[in-house]
Amino acid sequence: xxxxxxHLPTLSxxxxxxSIINCAYSNSASDYFIWYKQESGKGPQFIIDIRSNMxxxxxxxxxxxxxxxxxxxxxxxxxxxxxxxxxxxxxETNTPGNTPxxxxxxxxxxxxx
Amino acid sequence: xAVVSQHPSRVxxxxxxxxxxxxxxxxxxxxxMFWYRQFPKQSLMLMATSNEGSKATYEQGVEKxxxxxxxxxxxxxxxxxxxxxxxxxxFYICSAPLRRDEQFFGPGTRLTVL
Numbered sequence: 001x002x003x004x005x006x007h008l009p010t011l012s013x014x015x016x017x018x019s020i021i022n023c024a025y026s027n028s029a030s031d032y033f034i035w036y037k038q039e040s041g042k043g044p045q046f047i048i049d050i051r052s053n054m055x056x057x058x059x060x061x062x063x064x065x066x067x068x069x070x071x072x073x074x075x076x077x078x079x080x081x082x083x084x085x086x087x088x089x090x091x092e093t094n095t096p097g098n099t100p101x102x103x104x105x106x107x108x109x110x111x112x113x
Numbered sequence: 114x115a116v117v118s119q120h121p122s123r124v125x126x127x128x129x130x131x132x133x134x135x136x137x138x139x140x141x142x143x144x145x146m147f148w149y150r151q152f153p154k155q156s157l158m159l160m161a162t163s164n165e166g167s168k169a170t171y172e173q174g175v176e177k178x179x180x181x182x183x184x185x186x187x188x189x190x191x192x193x194x195x196x197x198x199x200x201x202x203x204f205y206i207c208s209a210p211l212r213r214d215e216q217f218f219g220p221g222t223r224l225t226v227l
Binding site for chain 2: 106
């Protein structure tokens, strides 16, 4: 289930189940979105990205959905594994390049073996 | 993929001292690097944009005289936390863009000020 703590919401899933992590972004002018995975004590690791001219993009075991109408982004992880346990952040930016990323609040994914 | 390193990975210092954190792009050149700060159980917040050969651009609320940024070469940016205090204890992360929109993050530096 999903719970909201003082800072990071937590999503707990059983190993093998699918996970859905949601993110609401703030800037309607953003045209590039990225999902990052961050393990404890490490920097963010790129998972998958999507541009605003798309509404869905698939990678290996992951799918990102973009709904620009409601400014919502989701990350779906298929067959969640214990190694997927981490904090997941969405990030947004707009072109041209060399612009910094604006990160969402993050969700902690906890996989129960 | 491209590699960004940070040094040190962890540092503990006394209140009032200064600490320098290095961010290096190991296999590519970066005219711009970004510095983020992350407090426990919170998201990454942009502190400043480091520009090679020119002054850094700071986000609102970030003191430029306290967080000194030097981008002296195309592969190195440094962040110096001057007169550090316990409230500066945080996880500092840098990133460098390789191509448009693609940023690579360093492993982070854990700063603890006693």
